[in-house]
Amino acid sequence: MDLLYSAFDILLRWDVAIALLAGSVGGVLIGAIPGVGPAVAIAILLPATFSLDPIVGLTVLLGIYGSSMYGGAIPAILINTPGTAVNALTTYDGHPMTARGEPRRALSLAYSASFFGGVFSVICLILFAPVLARIAPMFGSREIFLAALLGLTLVVVAHRGQTLIAGALACLGIFLNTIGMEPVKYTQRYTFDQDFLGSGVNLIVVVLGLFALSQAFVLLTDEDEKIRVSRLRGGMFQGLRELARHPRVASVSASFGVLMGMIPGVGEFTAQFMAYTYAQKTSKRPQDFGRGSSEGLIAAETSNNAVPAAAMVPLLALGIPGEALTAMMLSVFYVHNVVPGPGLFQNQMDFVVALYLALLLLNILVLLFLLGATGVLVQVVRIPNRFLGVCILTLSFVGVYSLRNSATDCMLAAGFGVFGFILKRLSLPAVPIILGMVLGGIMEVKLRAAMARVKTPLDFIDRPVAFILFLLIITVLLVHVLRVRKDSQSLKEAEWQIKTASTSFGALMWRRRNSFLKAHGKKVRARHSRLLRRLTDLF
Amino acid sequence: MTTERERRFVGPRRGQRVFALAILGMAVGLLFLLPDQTTWAKNTKLFAQPRFWPAVALSGMAVFAALHVYRLPWKRVTRHDVQELRRWLSAVEFAAWFMGYVVLVPIAGYLPVTLVFVPALAWRMGYRRRSMILICFAFATIVVIFFKAVLAVRIPGALLYETLPAALRSFAILYL
Numbered sequence: 001m002d003l004l005y006s007a008f009d010i011l012l013r014w015d016v017a018i019a020l021l022a023g024s025v026g027g028v029l030i031g032a033i034p035g036v037g038p039a040v041a042i043a044i045l046l047p048a049t050f051s052l053d054p055i056v057g058l059t060v061l062l063g064i065y066g067s068s069m070y071g072g073a074i075p076a077i078l079i080n081t082p083g084t085a086v087n088a089l090t091t092y093d094g095h096p097m098t099a100r101g102e103p104r105r106a107l108s109l110a111y112s113a114s115f116f117g118g119v120f121s122v123i124c125l126i127l128f129a130p131v132l133a134r135i136a137p138m139f140g141s142r143e144i145f146l147a148a149l150l151g152l153t154l155v156v157v158a159h160r161g162q163t164l165i166a167g168a169l170a171c172l173g174i175f176l177n178t179i180g181m182e183p184v185k186y187t188q189r190y191t192f193d194q195d196f197l198g199s200g201v202n203l204i205v206v207v208l209g210l211f212a213l214s215q216a217f218v219l220l221t222d223e224d225e226k227i228r229v230s231r232l233r234g235g236m237f238q239g240l241r242e243l244a245r246h247p248r249v250a251s252v253s254a255s256f257g258v259l260m261g262m263i264p265g266v267g268e269f270t271a272q273f274m275a276y277t278y279a280q281k282t283s284k285r286p287q288d289f290g291r292g293s294s295e296g297l298i299a300a301e302t303s304n305n306a307v308p309a310a311a312m313v314p315l316l317a318l319g320i321p322g323e324a325l326t327a328m329m330l331s332v333f334y335v336h337n338v339v340p341g342p343g344l345f346q347n348q349m350d351f352v353v354a355l356y357l358a359l360l361l362l363n364i365l366v367l368l369f370l371l372g373a374t375g376v377l378v379q380v381v382r383i384p385n386r387f388l389g390v391c392i393l394t395l396s397f398v399g400v401y402s403l404r405n406s407a408t409d410c411m412l413a414a415g416f417g418v419f420g421f422i423l424k425r426l427s428l429p430a431v432p433i434i435l436g437m438v439l440g441g442i443m444e445v446k447l448r449a450a451m452a453r454v455k456t457p458l459d460f461i462d463r464p465v466a467f468i469l470f471l472l473i474i475t476v477l478l479v480h481v482l483r484v485r486k487d488s489q490s491l492k493e494a495e496w497q498i499k500t501a502s503t504s505f506g507a508l509m510w511r512r513r514n515s516f517l518k519a520h521g522k523k524v525r526a527r528h529s530r531l532l533r534r535l536t537d538l539f
Numbered sequence: 540m541t542t543e544r545e546r547r548f549v550g551p552r553r554g555q556r557v558f559a560l561a562i563l564g565m566a567v568g569l570l571f572l573l574p575d576q577t578t579w580a581k582n583t584k585l586f587a588q589p590r591f592w593p594a595v596a597l598s599g600m601a602v603f604a605a606l607h608v609y610r611l612p613w614k615r616v617t618r619h620d621v622q623e624l625r626r627w628l629s630a631v632e633f634a635a636w637f638m639g640y641v642v643l644v645p646i647a648g649y650l651p652v653t654l655v656f657v658p659a660l661a662w663r664m665g666y667r668r669r670s671m672i673l674i675c676f677a678f679a680t681i682v683v684i685f686f687k688a689v690l691a692v693r694i695p696g697a698l699l700y701e702t703l704p705a706a707l708r709s710f711a712i713l714y715l
Contacts, residue, residue, distance in 0.1 A: 048690045161549035164607035168562055171599035175569070178596060182589040187578040189593055190569070213637065217630040220664065386664040387671070393633065394657055394682060397640055402692040410641040414634040421630040425623070426558055427550035436596075444592045451586040494543045 007353035010055055011361075019056045020358060023063015024365040030064060031071025031083045032380050035219055035388055038068040038084060039211040042328050044392075044399040046204055054336040055351065058329060059358045065325050066118060066308045066359055067366040069268075073110040073301060074374070075381045078103055083381075086268040086307075089276060089300040096292035106297065108239030111370050113250060113298040116243060117305035118363035120254035121261065125309050126356050133349060136317045136342035138465045142450035144341070146461075146469035148320050148439040151264030153473055155323075155435050157480040158270070166432045169423075173436020176201045177444075184448070196408040203437055205400060205409045207328055209416025210423070210430040212396040217421040219389030237371070246298055249279045253299045257306025262313045264322030268304040275303035309359050316340050316352055320442065324431045327438045544612040554623035556616055559608045566601035573597065636660055648697035649687055650715040653679040688714040 010016075030041045041064050049057030072083030077094035090110060097106035139147065152170055159166040179190045180200025191197040243250060253275035260271035279299035280289045289296045314320045319341035321327035333340050338348075345352060370377070400413045423430050454460050461470040515521035545552065569576075577590040585591060636656075643652045658675040666672070686692045696712030703711055 048686065048692050051691065161547070164603050164610060165559065165562075168566070168600050168603035168607060171566075171596045171603060172562070175593060175596035175600060178593045184587065185578065185580045185583070185589050187580070187589045188576075189589060190572070190576045192576070213634075217633050220633050221626070221629050384666075387661060387666060387674075389633075390657060390660045390664060390675070391678060393637055393660065394640075394653065394679070397637065397644070398682070398686045398692060398694070401641060401644070402686070402694055405645075405693060405695055407638075407641050407645075411638060414637050417637075418627070418630050418634055422554070422558060422627050425551075425626065426554055428558075440592070440596065448587050451584065491543060491547060 003350055003353055004357075006350035007357055010350060010354040011357055013056075015053065015056050016059055016358070019052075019059040020063060020361055020365060023060045024067045024362050025369060026060075027064040027067030028071035028366055028369060028377065029380060031068030031087075032074045032377055033071075033383060033388065034075050034079075034081045034083050034381065035215065035385055036392070037215070038064050039324055039328075040215050040392060041068070042325055043204070043207045043212045044395045046207070046328055046331065047399050047402045049332055050335045054332060054338050055354060055358075057332050057336075058355060059362075061329055061332065062308070062312075062355065062359055063362050065329075066305070066362055069301075069304050069308075070111060070114045070366050070370060071377070073114065074107065074378055077106045077110060078378060079381060081381075086272065086304045087300075089272045089304075090297065092290050093293045093296035093300070096290070097297070100292060102292075105238055105242070106292075107374060108237065108371075109242055109294055109297050110239070110301045111367060112239035112243040113253075113301035114305040115363055115367045116250050117254045117257055117302035118309070118366075119360060120251065120302075121258045121306035121309040122356050122360045122363070124255075124258050125313065126353060128313075129345075129349070129353060129356070132313065132317050133345040136345040138463075139318055139342050140450070140463070141446045142454070142460055143463070143465045143469060144318060144320065145443055145446035145450055146466055146473065147264075147314070147318055148442045148446065150469055150473050150476070151314070151320055151322060152435060152439045152443075153476050154264055155432055157476060159429050159432070160483075162428065163480070163484075166429055169429065170432035170436035173433040173438075174440030174443075175436075176206065176433070177437045177440040196406075201412065201437075202403065202409060203327075203331055203434070204403055205413045206416050206437060207324070207434060208396055208399045209413040210420035210433060211324070212392055212399060213413055213417025214420025214424055214430070216389045216392035216396060217417055218424050219385045219392065221421075222385055222389075224384040224386055242294055243298060246295055249275075249282075249295050249298050250302050252278055253302040254306040257303040258310045260303075261307035261310025261322075264314050264320060268307045271303040271307055272300050275299040305363075309356065312355065316355070317342070317345055319344075321435065321438055324434045327434050330438060542612065548612055552613060553619040554627070555620075556608070556611055556613055557620050557624060559604060559611060563601065563604035563608055566597055566604055570594075570597045570601055636663075645695065645697055647699050648711065648715060649694050650680070650683045651697075651699070653683050683715065 026041070027038065030036050030038060042061050045060065045064070049060055052060075068084050069086055072087035073090050073094065074083060076082040076087040076090040077098055080091050080095040082088045082091055094106045094110060097103065156166045156170050157163055175190075177200075179197055180188070181191075181198055182189050188198065253271075256275045256278070257268075257271045260268075260274070276289075276296060276299045279295045280286050283289065283293070283295050285293065285295075311322055311326050314322050315326045315330060317340075319330070319339065321330050330340065338344070338351075396413070396417075397410070400410045403409055420430055450460065461467045515524070548555075573590065573594055577593055579590055580588060640652060640656045643656075654676060657679040658672050661671060661675045666675075687694055696708075700708055700711040700715075
């Protein structure tokens with residue numbers, strides 16, 4: 001109880017209240033504009049939050065992160081275009097509802113489901129915080145190294161069908177982090193005798209380039225779309241009543257969101273996929289999924305909104321971000337000399353609980369705002385794409401230039417912007433680069449510290465947590481190898497248009513040999529050669 | 540005809556091979572520079588060597604990129620790849636606009652340059668209506684006031700402001 005009081009004490013400030021309001025309203029607006037997204041907004045605002053208190057800065061960023069998915073549901077439902085990438089699944093059932101004249105029902109259900117997901121995850125994590133506080137001190141250098149390695153492995157293998165290039169991009173991120181003066185031996189690494197590379201490549205410069213500038217370039221080189229928004233009819237509170245009729249789907253989907261959010265590199269997409277599949281399999285009307293099913297919409301929206309609070313767990317407890325947005329938030333901690341990790345849970349638990357309470361308040365604020373202002377808010381989807389590009393380019397300048405007032409930083413950011421543009425054109429992920437940069441730095445420091453106390457390689461995993469993490473890494477890699485083998489087998493089957501016991505070359509030769517040796521095989525070959533002779537005689 | 544392997548590939552065909560080869564070339568090139576660009580410290584363990592992590596990162600990058608090139612369903616560069624390269628270059632124009640903005644702000648000031656930059660770029664993008672240009676002016680003014688005056692982000696005063704009278708100069712340096 002004391003913990004809750006001291007957490008409220010941190011939050012009861014006018015600047016935190018403004019941050020909550022700005023984060024929630026700003027996040028909804030950003031989410032509602034297709035083509036902007038929370039990553040762009042957080043990247044731009046990041047340097048501006050450095051001058052604020054950690055709790056104020058983090059509340060704004062968390063607000064944008066948490067509420068953008070609420071806003072993203074608006075264009076997903078009304079114009080079949082997801083506002084943020086994670087709202088893609090919302091279009092499956094949300095837009096068909098609009099098409100049959102129920103846009104308000106779809107919106108209200110999406111808001112209610114999002115609210116339930118957000119609140120469920122925050123309550124889970126507040127209850128879970130004491131357990132985390134007990135587990136976090138068990139993480140020493142080697143455990144943090146292994147957890148970072150696990151995070152990086154998960155991020156790479158999560159890009160199904162693009163694992164190899166995702167691995168290469170993660171390694172590029174690790175490499176970028178090594179550029180500059182090395183802090184232990186004070187030697188230069190890949191600076192090419194250039195002064196501006198001496199201090200290294202700044203994470204925020206890369207983030208702004210890859211997320212904000214690249215998005216501006218995409219919008220500027222694209223065409224404007226003509227958008228027709230459906231008129232809204234009906235009440236906005238019916239969604240809350242409808243949600244109450246599906247408590248099982250809502251709570252299971254939110255649980256998937258919490259669990260997947262806590263695992264680095266997994267995030268919203270896996271949570272949504274699992275929740276949606278569960279909802280469809282257990283539904284009495286599975287045929288409605290994809291055609292405007294309320295259960296489908298609940299599963300998609302509840303699970304994605306349960307993720308932001310859960311994604312803060314690896315960041316706060318271990319100092320390891322699981323995805324790009326939390327990686328950006330890590331820099332806010334570093335700027336204020338607040339080191340997230342086991343120490344934070346032991347010494348500043350009230351700060352952690354205050355962050356969770358801020359998220360809780362934020363969900364309430366966003367729901368109230370949306371229930372009252374959706375009619376006006378839908379108009380933001382009409383903003384032309386290329387004009388948005390102009391706005392993002394203008395705002396990106398503040399983000400990069402205010403960092404160190406360096407034109408070189410801006411040049412690097414522009415370079416990464418073009419690189420990010422190429423990645424977007426090729427549908428390749430930029431997230432592994434960011435996580436490679438952040439986790440690569442953590443891994444370098446922790447491995448050096450851990451190896452100083454290790455005599456044999458097995459000593460590295462002789463502690464329970466380290467051993468479990470090591471087993472998890474091996475399991476993830478094994479599962480991935482099995483999945484790749486299965487994919488390659490199904491590809492061969494599809495290419496050959498046959499389904500045999502095995503598609504490997506050895507097995508094929510074995511069957512051929514048996515065919516030659518058996519009497520039936522001889523008969524078949526004789527028949528084939530007879531038919532072939534008849535055919536050749538025709539010519 | 541599109542093969543099953545091509546159909547199952549995640550992402551578009553155009554530009555994939557060029558990009559993969561460029562990443563592989565970059566990784567191999569940087570790996571060759573490893574002895575020149577990093578140092579081997581004496582009496583230091585392997586894991587604490589300044590060279591260790593760049594070597595791990597670049598080796599990983601080269602291996603992954605080489606495997607990616609090998610596994611790509613397309614084995615040669617086509618005219619579609621060349622067209623895609625041209626499309627990549629189109630982004631450079633806007634990178635140049637951005638750099639122009641960066642260069643001009645310390646000379647002419649944040650507010651004046653933003654007031655010119657936003658409508659000029661909007662004009663370039665084909666927005667010619669008066670209402671749109673007015674929106675651009677309003678957007679530019681709001682951005683400057685919000686970031687420089689309200690949030691007090693660090694954007695230094697311009698050379699042009701030095702020519703202003705003393706009272707106006709300090710106001711301009713602080714808020715415009």
